Amino acid sequence: MLRVTDVSKAYGSRLALDRVSLTAAPGVTALLGPNGAGKTTLLRCVATVLRPDAGRIEVVGVAPVRASDLRRIRRRLGYMPQTFGLYPGFTVRRFLDHIAILKEIHDPELRATEVTRVIETVELGDVADVKTRRLSGGMRRRVGLAQAMLGRPDLVVLDEPTVGLDPEQRIRFRHLLTAARTPDTTVLLSTHQVEDVAAVADHVVVLVAGRVRFSGTPESLIRVADGKVWQSDTPPADAIAFWQTGAGTFRAVGSPPPGASPVPPTLEDGYLALVSNADTNDT
Numbered sequence: 058m059l060r061v062t063d064v065s066k067a068y069g070s071r072l073a074l075d076r077v078s079l080t081a082a083p084g085v086t087a088l089l090g091p092n093g094a095g096k097t098t099l100l101r102c103v104a105t106v107l108r109p110d111a112g113r114i115e116v117v118g119v120a121p122v123r124a125s126d127l128r129r130i131r132r133r134l135g136y137m138p139q140t141f142g143l144y145p146g147f148t149v150r151r152f153l154d155h156i157a158i159l160k161e162i163h164d165p166e167l168r169a170t171e172v173t174r175v176i177e178t179v180e181l182g183d184v185a186d187v188k189t190r191r192l193s194g195g196m197r198r199r200v201g202l203a204q205a206m207l208g209r210p211d212l213v214v215l216d217e218p219t220v221g222l223d224p225e226q227r228i229r230f231r232h233l234l235t236a237a238r239t240p241d242t243t244v245l246l247s248t249h250q251v252e253d254v255a256a257v258a259d260h261v262v263v264l265v266a267g268r269v270r271f272s273g274t275p276e277s278l279i280r281v282a283d284g285k286v287w288q289s290d291t292p293p294a295d296a297i298a299f300w301q302t303g304a305g306t307f308r309a310v311g312s313p314p315p316g317a318s319p320v321p322p323t324l325e326d327g328y329l330a331l332v333s334n335a336d337t338n339d340t
Contacts, residue, residue, distance in 0.1 A: 058081060058082055058083060058116075058117060058211060058212060058243035059079075059080065059081040059086075059103065059114075059115070059116055059117075059212055059243055059245060060080050060113075060114070060115040061077055061078055061079045061080070061099070061102075061103065061112070061113075061114050061115075062078050062112055062113045062114075062115075063076045063077070063078055063111065063112040063113070064076070064077045064078070064099070064102060064109045064111065064112030064113070064114060065077070065109060065110050065111040065112055066095075066098050066099075066102060066107065066109045066110050067110055072267055073095045073098040073267050074095045074098055074099055074102070074109070074267045075095075075266070075267040075268045076111075076112070076268070077095070077099060077112070077264070077267070077268065077269055078112075078269065079262050079269060079272060081212075081243050081245050081260070082243060082260075083240060083241050083242060083243050084243065084244070084259035084260065085234075085238070085244045085246065085257050085258045085259050085260070086243070086244065086245050086246075086258065086259070086260040086261070086262060087246055087247070087248060087253070087254040087257070087258035087260070087261050087262070088100070088245065088246065088247040088248070088262050088263075088264060089247075089248065089249075089251065089254055089261055089262070089263050089264070089328060090247075090263055090264035090265055090332075091265065091332060092249075093266075094264040094265055094266065094267065095264050095266075095267040096216070096247035096264055097139060097216055097217075097247065099247075099264070100214050100216045100245065100247055101138075101216075102114060103116070103212075103214055103245060104134060104136040104138075104214045105121050105127055105130055105131060105134070106136075106138075108121075116130045116133070116134060116211075116212055117130070117133050117211050117212065132160070132161065132208075133210055133211045133212060134210050134211075134212050134213075134214065135204075135205035135206055135207065135208070135210035135212070135213040135214065136205060136213075136214045137201045137202060137204070137205040137213075137214070137215045137216065137218055138216050139216040139217040139220060141201055143189035143190075143192075143197060143200060144189065145188065145189055145190035146188060146190070147188065147189055148185065148186045148187060148188055148189070149176065149181055149184055149185050149186070149187060149189060149192070149200055149203075150172060150176065150185045150186055152189055152200065152204075153172045153175060153176065153200070153203055153204055153207065154168060154169070154172050156204045156207055157171055157172055157207050157208070160207055160208050162207070162208060171207060171208065172207070175203040175204075175206045175207055175237075176203060178203065178206065178233070178236060178237050179199040179200070179202050179203045179206075179233050179237070180199070180233065181196065181199055181200065181203065184196060194221055194222070194226075195222055195223075195226040195229070195230075198218060198219070198221075198222060198226075198230060199230070199233065201218070202215070202218065202230070202233060202234065202237065206237050209239070209242075210242070211241065211242065211243065212242075212243045212244075212245065213242060213243070213244045213245070214245050214246075215234075215244065215245070215246035215247070216246070216247050217247055217248060217249065218230060218234070218246060218248070219231075219248065219250055219253055220249075227250065227252070227253065228256075231253060231256045231257050234257060235257060246258075251324050251325045251328055254275060254324060255275055255324045258275055259274070260272070260273070260274060261273060261274065261275055261278050263278070263328065263331055263332070265331075265332055270331060270332070271331055275324055278324060278327040278328060278331065279322050279323065279324050279326070279327045280322075280327065281322075281327040281328075281330050281331050282310060282322035282323075282326035282327040282329070282330040283322060284313070284319065285297075285310055285311060285312065285313065285322065285326070285330050286308070286309070286310050286313075286319065286320050286321070286322045286323075286326045287308075287309055287313040287317035287318055287319050287320060288302075288306045288307065288308055288309070288317075288318045288320055289306065289307050289309060289314075289317060289318070290306060290307070291307065292307055293307060293309040293311070293314070294314075295311060295312065295314070296309035296310060296311040297309075297310045297311040297329055297330065297333040298310050298311070298329050298333075299311075308320065310322075310326050310329045310330055310333075311330075311333075
């Protein structure tokens with residue numbers, strides 16, 4: 058569904074993407090990485106907002122070489138940027154109807170049916186005729202998801218879809234994302250929230266400093282931290298990261314000292330171990 062091959066992108070002298078390659082199939086592929094890793098730049102390239110300096114991107118078998126290629130891709134693409142504007146004087150229904158027209162859903166009856174479908178999918182029926190300026194932050198994110206799902210796209214690109222949401226809203230958004238998927242839909246999303254990856258992702262790609270450092274299942278990312286997580290009664294001296302638990306003990310990630318008490322790793326532990334090792338290899 059999506060193939061990215063040796064894609065590079067620079068902003069002046071800063072290299073944001075360095076020969077990035079990945080594939081995404083039907084299901085949810087999550088991009089994980091620290092700030093400045095290149096996640097948003099990559100998603101903007103995939104969404105045809107940016108043109109990469111080098112490399113090739115194919116969406117549903119089409120590479121955006123000519124203007125006609127861009128149109129073919131955009132007809133099969135849904136995109137939710139990290140920040141997006143809603144017309145404050147439009148109701149939710151009118152805004153989505155406007156986006157549906159831009160997506161070339163010209164038949165009025167078909168368009169009304171599709172707009173109603175996505176409103177119901179993201180559970181905004183109660184506010185469908187409320188102006189967007191009156192919506193809460195969580196509702197605005199749901200409108201963003203709804204417009205990305207218009208037309209049942211083959212590829213949905215979501216940039217930090219749960220940013221700014223509280224834990225309850227994030228859980229609800231994950232549920233809505235799962236409900237909105239079909240077996241043939243490929244979802245590519247970026248996130249800082251490791252819990253989101255654990256909850257919805259089938260595949261994980263970790264970007265660090267514009268390079269792919271990991272590509273695999275969430276379970277295989279957890280295994281990166283096998284034997285590298287332990288508990289101690291005192292702050293560890295040589296850990297990658299550590300924090301004090303509610304019980305007063307310290308949970309640490311890194312090379313355990315002799316006699317340490319090992320604990321099973323989590324996805325977050327695997328991510329921390331991977332990113333720390335990548336940073337070390339870059340110095």
